[in-house]
Amino acid sequence: MVRNVCERAEILAGAIALGEATDNERAEYREHVASCAPCIEGLGGELEIERVMATVARARDTETWEPVIAPPWHVAARSRNRAWRMGALAAGIALVASVGVHAFVAYGLGAAKATPVDPIVIDYDGQHLTLEPRAIAKHAATKVRSAHMVVVHNVIHLEAPRAAVAGESARKPEPPVVHVVRTVVARSAVAASNIPIWRRDPVGAAKADAAALAQAPLPQEHRAESMAVAPPPVIREVEPVGGDAAIDPVPPMIAYAEGANGTTAFELVVDGHGIPTKCTITKASGYLVLDHAVCKAAMKARFIPREINGRGVPSIYRDAFTFRSNGGS
Amino acid sequence: MEEVYLAVHDSAAINARIELLVRDYQTRIARYLRRMVGDSEVALDLTQEVFLAAFRMLKQHPERPLTAGWLYKTATNSAISHLRRKKIVRMIPLERDHDTRSWRIDEQSAVSVDLQAAIGHLPPEQAGAVLLTSYAGYSSQEAAAVLGTSADAVRQRVCRAMKTLRSIMMEQ
The missing domain is CATH 1.10.10 (Arc Repressor Mutant, subunit A)
Structure with a gap:
C-alpha cells in the first residue's frame, strides 16, 4: 500500500x-x-x-547547434545505386562505368572548363572593391546533367592609405583600395530534376530582388581615415576557426533554379568569445536567398577571439562570396 | 500533435514537402538525438535515417499523413536501438573533461554540458521522456503516444529521471 x-x-x-x-x-x-x-x-x-x-x-x-542534413532523396538514391551495383553483373558494371566516363567527359569537364571567372570590380561610395578570384578548382563531375553553382570565396583585405607626404597634408587623402589576396573556389551542383517545380517561381525571384535592393545601403567602416602615419594594413581582426573553409554558404535550390549570380559582401560583429553576434550585408547580391545563405553560414562559424591584455574583445570580420550559376540546364 | 504533411501522390510534391519537413525539423530532431545518444556525429547519422525513413514511408504509402510525433517516435526508437546495440549507456562514462569537449565548441552554457553528462546516466526510456517533454515541448499525453505508453508512466519516468539528474548535477 x-x-x-x-x-x-x-x-x-x-x-x-x-x-x-x-x-x-x-x-x-x-x-x-x-x-x-x-x-x-x-x-x-x-x-x-x-x-x-x-x-x-x-x-x-542556450543550444546553438544547427546542423544541416542532405535531402533524403539524395541518400535514397545513393542507397539504391549501391544496392543495384552490388547485384549487377560484370557486363552491367562495365556499361555503367562507360556511361559514367562519357557523362564525366560530356558534362563534368565541359562545365568546369566553361566557367571562366573574370575579376569583379565594384565601385561604391568612393571605395574600390576588387574581387579577383583564382582559377576554378576542378571538382568531381556529376554523372547527370545538372545545374551548378560556383561559389567564389573572396577574402577582402583593406589597404591603409599611404602616409601623407610633407606639404600635402592638407590635401584630400587617397581613397583606400581593397584588394583580394586570396580566393578559395568551391563548386556545388544539384540535379536539375531535384529542384522542386513549385520553387521555380519568377514572382518569388522578383520579390527577393526587391528585398535585396532595399537593404543595399553601405556602411562607412571600409573607409580608412586620413592620418599622418599610416598604420599597419588593416587585415581581418579575427580569423575563423578552421580557416576559410569554416564559412561555407550553401545556395538553396531556388538559387539554382533562378540562375542566381551576384556577390554578397558581409560584415560580422564577433564578441569576445569568438561567437558572431550580428551579420550585416554590406553589399547585396540581388538575391535575398544568397545573402541569407551567406549570413547563415557566417553566423555558424566560430572565431579565434582578438585579445587585449589577455581578455577577448569584440571585433569585426569582413568577407565576401561570389556566386555564379549556369542558370540551370 | 501538429500535422506537418498531408497526403500527396505526385513525386515532385513529395520531394518538396520532404524538403520543407527537413528544413523545419532537422535542427529539432538532431538536437533531440544528440541529447539522447550524446554524440554529434551519431546524432547526425540518426537524423538522416529518420528523414530517410519518412521519405521512404511517403513513397510507399503516400496516403498516410506524417506528423511531427511520427518523426520523434522514429527518432526515439532509433536512438534506443543504437544505445542498446552499442551498449554504450553504461560502458562509456560521460566524464566532463573528456566527452564534453566537443560540446564546448558550440555550446555557450556550462549547464548544457553538465546536463548532457547527467542525461548519459539515465536509462533510454527516461531520457526519452524527459527530452520529449522538455526539449520537444510535448505534454505527457503526447509523449505517451510517441513512446507507446501511458501519460502516468511518462510522468513517473520524468520524476525518476529528475531524481537522477538532481543527484548527479549536485555532485558536479
Missing part, C-alpha cells in the same frame, strides 16, 4: 515538473511528502522539482 502511495507521489511529482499538476494534485503531493521521509529526500519539494526542470529548460535555450 505504501509503495503504491509513493508511486502515486512520483506521478504527481512528474506532473508538477511538467507544469500539468492541478491545485488538488499539488496539495496531495504536499500532504504526502510531509509524512513520507523517503519521498521528500528523493523527490524534493515543489520548488526543487521546478528548479531542476528550469535547469533543463535553460540548457535547451
Whole structure:
C-alpha cells in the first residue's frame, strides 16, 4: 500500500515538473511528502522539482547547434545505386562505368572548363572593391546533367592609405583600395530534376530582388581615415576557426533554379568569445536567398577571439562570396 | 500533435514537402538525438535515417499523413536501438573533461554540458521522456503516444529521471 502511495507521489511529482499538476494534485503531493521521509529526500519539494526542470529548460535555450542534413532523396538514391551495383553483373558494371566516363567527359569537364571567372570590380561610395578570384578548382563531375553553382570565396583585405607626404597634408587623402589576396573556389551542383517545380517561381525571384535592393545601403567602416602615419594594413581582426573553409554558404535550390549570380559582401560583429553576434550585408547580391545563405553560414562559424591584455574583445570580420550559376540546364 | 504533411501522390510534391519537413525539423530532431545518444556525429547519422525513413514511408504509402510525433517516435526508437546495440549507456562514462569537449565548441552554457553528462546516466526510456517533454515541448499525453505508453508512466519516468539528474548535477 505504501509503495503504491509513493508511486502515486512520483506521478504527481512528474506532473508538477511538467507544469500539468492541478491545485488538488499539488496539495496531495504536499500532504504526502510531509509524512513520507523517503519521498521528500528523493523527490524534493515543489520548488526543487521546478528548479531542476528550469535547469533543463535553460540548457535547451542556450543550444546553438544547427546542423544541416542532405535531402533524403539524395541518400535514397545513393542507397539504391549501391544496392543495384552490388547485384549487377560484370557486363552491367562495365556499361555503367562507360556511361559514367562519357557523362564525366560530356558534362563534368565541359562545365568546369566553361566557367571562366573574370575579376569583379565594384565601385561604391568612393571605395574600390576588387574581387579577383583564382582559377576554378576542378571538382568531381556529376554523372547527370545538372545545374551548378560556383561559389567564389573572396577574402577582402583593406589597404591603409599611404602616409601623407610633407606639404600635402592638407590635401584630400587617397581613397583606400581593397584588394583580394586570396580566393578559395568551391563548386556545388544539384540535379536539375531535384529542384522542386513549385520553387521555380519568377514572382518569388522578383520579390527577393526587391528585398535585396532595399537593404543595399553601405556602411562607412571600409573607409580608412586620413592620418599622418599610416598604420599597419588593416587585415581581418579575427580569423575563423578552421580557416576559410569554416564559412561555407550553401545556395538553396531556388538559387539554382533562378540562375542566381551576384556577390554578397558581409560584415560580422564577433564578441569576445569568438561567437558572431550580428551579420550585416554590406553589399547585396540581388538575391535575398544568397545573402541569407551567406549570413547563415557566417553566423555558424566560430572565431579565434582578438585579445587585449589577455581578455577577448569584440571585433569585426569582413568577407565576401561570389556566386555564379549556369542558370540551370 | 501538429500535422506537418498531408497526403500527396505526385513525386515532385513529395520531394518538396520532404524538403520543407527537413528544413523545419532537422535542427529539432538532431538536437533531440544528440541529447539522447550524446554524440554529434551519431546524432547526425540518426537524423538522416529518420528523414530517410519518412521519405521512404511517403513513397510507399503516400496516403498516410506524417506528423511531427511520427518523426520523434522514429527518432526515439532509433536512438534506443543504437544505445542498446552499442551498449554504450553504461560502458562509456560521460566524464566532463573528456566527452564534453566537443560540446564546448558550440555550446555557450556550462549547464548544457553538465546536463548532457547527467542525461548519459539515465536509462533510454527516461531520457526519452524527459527530452520529449522538455526539449520537444510535448505534454505527457503526447509523449505517451510517441513512446507507446501511458501519460502516468511518462510522468513517473520524468520524476525518476529528475531524481537522477538532481543527484548527479549536485555532485558536479
